[in-house]
Amino acid sequence: MLIRPAGSDFRIIGFYLGRVFLVVAASGLLPLAWSVAGREWGPFSSFLLMIGVFGALGATMTVVGSDDQRLDWGHGMVVVAVTWLVVPLIGAIPFMLSGHFASPLDAYFDAMSGLSTTGLALVQDLDHLAPSLNFWRHLLHFLGGQGIIIAVLVLIAGGGAMTLYYGEGRDDHILPSVQSTARYIWTVAVAHLVFGVLALGIVAYFVLGFGWTRSLFHGLMIFFAGFDTGGFAPQSTSIGYYHSAVFEFIVSILMVAGAMSFAVHYTLWGRSRPAGRGGERRRLLLLKNLEARTIIGTFLLTLTLVLFGLVVMNAYGEITGLSRQGFFQVLSAHTGTGFATVPPTEMVRWSGLAFAGMAIAMGLGGMASSTAGGIKAMRVGLTATSMRQEIQSVLLPHGAIVDRSYHQFRTKELTPALARTVLMMSLLYVTLYIVGAVIGLAYGIPLQAALFESVSAGANVGLSVGVTDSSMPVLLEITYIIQMWLGRLEFVAAFAFIGFLYSIVRGK
Amino acid sequence: MPALIVWAGTAPAAAQEQTVPVTELLTAPARYDGAVITIEGELVGDYGYRASGIVWTQLNDDSYVRAPLVEGGALTGANTGVGLRIPAAEMNGLSPPGGYRIRGPIVRATGQWRFHDPNRQGETYLDVASLEVIESGKQLEEGPNGLAVILGAVLVLAAGATLAQRRYARMRA
Structure with a gap:
């Protein structure tokens, strides 16, 4: 029997949502301060209003809500799902008031794209957007990529933290408690922030010849979008704006770091890492991990497809251009970042194997519990391993024992239940891609473009072949918003929220 | 912006000079590969002064050039811009590039269109030989x-x- 939620359920959900909104209100102080420093009074007004709405809502819900009872699994999932719907709604206020968006829905689209680290954008005249607004766009990537909930866990540790943590699509359990794991994740992010901004800023200043303030500005924006595998950029021509292989190289390092799971980061940089030869051995053992092997394999496969496709198309006359452009676009697609050095008007003509390679790379995505979206290498690897084991069990003599293990930091058993779950999640992603493509087709968009854009939205990538545009149909825009939301939450929290809504209506 | 797009064939580069809208360049970039063309628009973003004596910047050719949003201009979609590679000597006297509350200088840039330039690992840009300022940049207000x-x-x-x-x-x- 379906049980209708009681008042106490709403109060505990409200309490935790209130805390989340207060944390986001506090993060809004950063772009507010930026707008004051830059004397950008238009954006200042809108940031103040946004902080006010987040603050008032957060304070009211905290007061009305209650943390007397323990946050259970269902509550946590609803908190996460609602967070990821409401934060972009209020976070879109500065966009709406900026005059750079044709409608509130467009502003919401960009806020959802930012928070879900997708990178598809409907902002118009980006090249004249206020720096503080650009900062807010990219900060949304950082908040979404590192996880708003993670931030809440770090700042306001409390009961039920585990459900919030898993609800955001994370399953790394690096340290004994979820709070310490959350703190570790933010430590990794801040360390990369320092390295990334400095590296990009130094290249921008000494190689690209920008002024030092603009160098730091570009460094900060591109770090947020690169490490959080987001894909927004401060200029309309994305990474192609910089015309620099050195800059692209550093961006590539950040994209790879962002697509790596935090468990891998911990193995590489964690304090408990054994020194000397032991440490080297531990790092080498990473290559034995199913996930690492899978992502290396799928990256090489998709890179080969794209390069071969571009050769067939005769897109680049020589090997260096082919390698640099092909490598960067595939890495951007596979890590789920969405940076481009090729404009959408050109990428739309990538056909055959080049298109297939890009679509597959986007759809597969990065590592589990990273900032990347998509099916994720772990699921791909487990699905392939499960299939291999099934084939072995058919081919081997009756009674033969098939090895059901796989290696991920240690040897684990691939149980039938795990195999089913993994396959179901992979199928959900494929379905998500297909549904978006079908709706695109219904509007007369060619199959290739419709599929490309749908995969890009559902896998939170952000590469575009021009379908995502301010003149796109409203239903398609809403479809992409839902795809970004579902893809980022990896379905579970979203489905729990839908079930919660259903139980309000039909429960007893 | 007037456009004269009549040729896409085999005449020598020097005879190919024509004013091409940036939207046309983005739609059919290969058609103009190697041709000497002229594009007009606003310089935006940054002037990147490289050690090689070259400056990289971006030229936008869209409605926001003549009708900035903060002055009540209409929304007409995303920016349409291409990269410019300019000898530093051509940059004298240019006002700051366009950005927030700045309408950058509107220029006429003439040079060779390089599509997937093998010397720059496949980059696409206009290799500017001459730059003429049509209208200097200006400050805009937003309260x-x-x-x-x-x-x-x-x-x-x-x-x-x-x-x-x-x-x-x-x-x-």
């Missing part, structure tokens, strides 16, 4: 939104008061 400021301030104060009251009540309890 605060009074209603948003008042509403925001009231909400922030209300939130602060609510939280303070809750804290006080809990301390008393």
Whole structure:
């Protein structure tokens, strides 16, 4: 029997949502301060209003809500799902008031794209957007990529933290408690922030010849979008704006770091890492991990497809251009970042194997519990391993024992239940891609473009072949918003929220 | 912006000079590969002075050049721009590039269109030989939104008061 939620359920959900909104209100102080420093009074007004709405809502819900009872699994999932719907709604206020968006829905689209680290954008005249607004766009990537909930866990540790943590699509359990794991994740992010901004800023200043303030500005924006595998950029021509292989190289390092799971980061940089030869051995053992092997394999496969496709198309006359452009676009697609050095008007003509390679790379995505979206290498690897084991069990003599293990930091058993779950999640992603493509087709968009854009939205990538545009149909825009939301939450929290809504209506 | 797009064939580069809209360049970039062309628009973003004596920047050719949003210009979609590679000597006297509250200089840039240039690992850009300023850049104004400021301030104060009251009540309890 379906049980209708009681008042106490709403109060505990409200309490935790209130805390989340207060944390986001506090993060809004950063772009507010930026707008004051830059004397950008238009954006200042809108940031103040946004902080006010987040603050008032957060304070009211905290007061009305209650943390007397323990946050259970269902509550946590609803908190996460609602967070990821409401934060972009209020976070879109500065966009709406900026005059750079044709409608509130467009502003919401960009806020959802930012928070879900997708990178598809409907902002118009980006090249004249206020720096503080650009900062807010990219900060949304950082908040979404590192996880708003993670931030809440770090700042306001409390009961039920585990459900919030898993609800955001994370399953790394690096340290004994979820709070310490959350703190570790933010430590990794801040360390990369320092390295990334400095590296990009130094290249921008000494190689690209920008002024030092603009160098730091570009460094900060591109770090947020690169490490959080987001894909927004401060200029309309994305990474192609910089015309620099050195800059692209550093961006590539950040994209790879962002697509790596935090468990891998911990193995590489964690304090408990054994020194000397032991440490080297531990790092080498990473290559034995199913996930690492899978992502290396799928990256090489998709890179080969794209390069071969571009050769067939005769897109680049020589090997260096082919390698640099092909490598960067595939890495951007596979890590789920969405940076481009090729404009959408050109990428739309990538056909055959080049298109297939890009679509597959986007759809597969990065590592589990990273900032990347998509099916994720772990699921791909487990699905392939499960299939291999099934084939072995058919081919081997009756009674033969098939090895059901796989290696991920240690040897684990691939149980039938795990195999089913993994396959179901992979199928959900494929379905998500297909549904978006079908709706695109219904509007007369060619199959290739419709599929490309749908995969890009559902896998939170952000590469575009021009379908995502301010003149796109409203239903398609809403479809992409839902795809970004579902893809980022990896379905579970979203489905729990839908079930919660259903139980309000039909429960007893 | 007037456009004369009549040729896409085999004539020598020197005879190919024509004004091409940037949208046309983005739609059919290969058609103009190697041709000497002229494009017009606003310089935006940054002037990247490289050690090689070359400056990289971006030229936008869209409605926002003549009708900036902060001056009431209409929304017409995303920017349309291409990269420019300019000898530093051509940059003398240019006003700052376009950005927030700045309409950059509107220029006429003539040079060779390089599509997937093998010497720059496949980059696409205009290799500028001459740059002519049509209109200097200008500062634009954007004031605060009074209603948003008042509403925001009231909400922030209300939130602060609510939280303070809750804290006080809990301390008393």
